[in-house]
Amino acid sequence: MNEQTGASRKASVRDVRRTNRALLLRHVMFAGETTRPEAGAATMLSPGTITNLVTELIAEGTVVEGRKLDSPGGRPRTVLAVNPHAAIVFGADVGEAEVTVEAFDLTMRRLGGRTHAFTGRRISPQTVSSVVAGAVEALTAELVAAGDFGATPTILGIGLGVPGIVEHPDVWAGDADASAEPLVHAQVVGWDSVRFSDLAAELPAPLLIDNGAKSTTQAEAWYGSAQGVEHGAVVLIGDGAGAGIITNGRLYRGSSSSAGEWGHTKISLDGIRCRCGARGCVETFVGASAVLERWRGREDAWLGREPEGIDELFAAYHRGDEVAERSLRDLINHLGIALSNLVNLYNPQKIVVGGWFGDRLAEEFLADIAAAVRRSSLSQPGAEVVVERSSLGRRATALGAATLPLDRFIERGWPQ
Ligand SMILES: [Zn+2]
The missing domain is CATH 1.10.10.10 (Winged helix-like DNA-binding domain superfamily/Winged helix DNA-binding domain)
Structure with a gap:
């Protein structure tokens, strides 16, 4: 030999x-x-x-x-x-209006969390970094004080789910030895090739970054409504909209990991201008702020606190307000068309509807959404597809981010 x-x-x-x-x-x-x-x-x-x-x-x-x-x-x-106490795992979900950081034990039981709401619409990577680093430090101190993890707990890693496209999601951020590094392109919040290596340097454990819709899809596939699904789609609707596509039991990424940007696929030649600069994007028809805009008839509907605005919209709908009813009806019809495009393209056995606004819609209108999907889909795949509300709900996003280091740990062992 x-x-x-x-x-x-x-x-x-x-x-x-x-x-x-x-x-x-x-x-x-x-x-x-x-x-x-x-x-x-x-x-x-x-x-x-x-x-x-x-x-x-x-x-x-x-x-x-x-x-x-x-x-x-x-x-x-x-x-x-x-052993639940072998390590702490952190997941940080960077949303459009807030950052949520949650701590989990090694069995993915949630131990605690912190949410920081932003007042402005465009969040800077520096703000995100300082909020995440501060939350990780505070949560670790709390867990040390509680005593389950000893005085110097092992932190397995920190997962960051971000809005936008993430290139090289399999590389630790700030890893000097790596030939590539994770790059975040989030046009809608004005991030262009953001590296997050400063954040990685501040953290007490390695940092992995992926698109939030993709990490959330992983949480749904591991613990939620997409368990055991070989061909499916998880759609997340908040202020914007995104999707994770599962094919042959795996997350579909495309050539540079941008696949699943369903929110910016077009369903109209015109309509209001999207945050990405184009017109006709799905998220301008189904996103929370777009719907509020239609309902209120003005362009400044995004107040940074959409859950409250959406509560008002639903309350008006329940009072019989015609404009609220029409806005929601219009949204469901457009959502049906946008989802039917996924059905015709990918032939999913299941579509899971999640995200904070998607969850509200699915809670109340799931049957209407499913009917709207079937109306626009080819009859065979349309008849087969199951449209379901996410069983994890809003818990899915930070949990999904935490699955990034956990998945790495399962595949490769403890970080060196
Ligand atoms: Zn767009």
Whole structure:
């Protein structure tokens, strides 16, 4: 055997080991509780491999053994679970009007959070950075004081979900050794190739960044309404609109990770000008501020506090206000057309409707939305698609951001 073959064999043994570890850890994470035989059946790994990997995961503190279960006629089996206190994971959702930072344990149980609302419409990356860094520091201090994670807790990583396109979402922000770095292009908030390496330098753990709709789609696929969905779409409607497309059980990214910018696909030749500069974009018909604008008949409807404006709109609708009714009816018809384009393009088995405004719409008008989708879709894919309200609701966004470092951990182990 020559030297090169030896080296590549070592590398492939390491790859197989890493793949097996990821397979097992993913099973333990999602099962909640399992046993060695159950893990073997679920992963198809051999009993010897399971034994070795479990020993390794216990030694590094990721997995803990629990109570013993009697097994009929055999040796008692020991329950295995992820050690919730092995690390803290942070998820930060950068929305159009606020930033929410939440802390989770390693089982993704929410431990606490901070929300910071912005008063202006255009948030600067520097403001976002200082809010996120401050929230991570404050939440960590709270968790240390509570005592579950010891005096110097391990922070697995921080995930940042942002509005806009993120190139190289698989690279740690600020990683000097990487050949590429994450670049954020969020035209609607005026960000052009923003790097967030200053934020990464301020944080106590590595930072991963992805588009918020994509990270939220991952949360829906792992814990929410898109679990087990092989072909689906998760649409998020807030002030703007975005989508995550799942094909063959994986998030579809396109050539430079911009796929899913559904909010800026066009459904009209004209209409009000979108924040991206174009006319006819989906989000100018279905986004919360666009609807408020139609209802109130003025262009300054965005007050930075849309939830209150939307409450007023729904209250007016319930009072029988004709303009409110027409505005919502118009929105549902346009949403139906915009979603039917996804149906005709991707043939999803399910469309999950989420985002703070999408959630309000789905709560009240889900059947109307589904009917509007079917009216504009080709009959076969239209008849098949299930339109569903997100079961995670607004919890999905920060949780989705936190799945970024968790996914990296499952695939590659502890950050070096
Ligand atoms: Zn647009």
